[in-house]
Amino acid sequence: DTGVSQNPRHKITKRGQNVTFRCDPISEHNRLYWYRQTLGQGPEFLTYFQNEAQLEKSRLLSDRFSAERPKGSFSTLEIQRTEQGDSAMYLCASSLTTGGAYHEQYFGPGTRLTVT
Amino acid sequence: AQSVAQPEDQVNVAEGNPLTVKCTYSVSGNPYLFWYVQYPNRGLQFLLKYITGDNLVKGSYGFEAEFNKSQTSFHLKKPSALVSDSALYFCAVRGKRMDSSYKLIFGSGTRLLVRP
Numbered sequence: 001d002t003g004v005s006q007n008p009r010h011k012i013t014k015r016g017q018n019v020t021f022r023c024d025p026i027s028e029h030n031r032l033y034w035y036r037q038t039l040g041q042g043p044e045f046l047t048y049f050q051n052e053a054q055l056e057k058s059r060l061l062s063d064r065f066s067a068e069r070p071k072g073s074f075s076t077l078e079i080q081r082t083e084q085g086d087s088a089m090y091l092c093a094s095s096l097t098t099g100g101a102y103h104e105q106y107f108g109p110g111t112r113l114t115v116t
Numbered sequence: 117a118q119s120v121a122q123p124e125d126q127v128n129v130a131e132g133n134p135l136t137v138k139c140t141y142s143v144s145g146n147p148y149l150f151w152y153v154q155y156p157n158r159g160l161q162f163l164l165k166y167i168t169g170d171n172l173v174k175g176s177y178g179f180e181a182e183f184n185k186s187q188t189s190f191h192l193k194k195p196s197a198l199v200s201d202s203a204l205y206f207c208a209v210r211g212k213r214m215d216s217s218y219k220l221i222f223g224s225g226t227r228l229l230v231r232p
Contacts, residue, residue, distance in 0.1 A: 042222030107159035
């Protein structure tokens with residue numbers, strides 16, 4: 001399967017703990033996105049990488065959140081000192097942008113975080 | 117600001133009947149519009165996109181969407197619904213042109229229920 005993969009699929013943690021999620025994009029895709037989806041809502045943009053550079057962060061991404069894409073391949077999203085309000089589905093997407101052409105984003109299955 | 121609205125929380129249709137899921141948008145400049153589908157506990161799957169050209173766009177699984185500039189709408193359609201089409205559908209617009217991330221801005225979603 002050459003789609004976007006995310007691990008773990010589910011994570012239950014206690015408030016105050018740190019968690020880290022991983023995303024492996026489609027191999028040739030140069031853009032990688034993180035979104036957050038809460039129940040009954042559409043996904044909301046968190047941050048974006050072009051290759052290894054993090055070029056935009058949403059104001060939703062508080063100081064407790066950090067994301068990396070060290071070699072321009074996989075990415076990690078870490079949440080420190082988790083709060084109950086962080087409970088959500090975290091979605092990763094990737095796309096290929098070449099020249100002036102714009103291509104759709106392909107999403108992974110998501111990581112569902114539950115903070116107790 | 118770019119935004120999309122999905123006015124219906126749920127659409128009910130009988131199998132074999134045509135279906136329409138509504139979406140209206142608000143953008144500055146030319147819109148890049150998308151439809152995604154989400155099955156339970158899974159990520160979003162790309163259905164179709166409008167970038168430019170013909171107003172009727174054909175996509176996966178027999179779905180199509182009609183772009184209407186004067187009504188700022190991009191409704192999703194299918195001539196004959198299947199029970200397996202039951203899922204959550206999201207309309208999305210690409211961020212504004214000056215926003216180089218090309219992040220997607222999603223509507224709140226419409227649940228489609230196809231009854232046998």
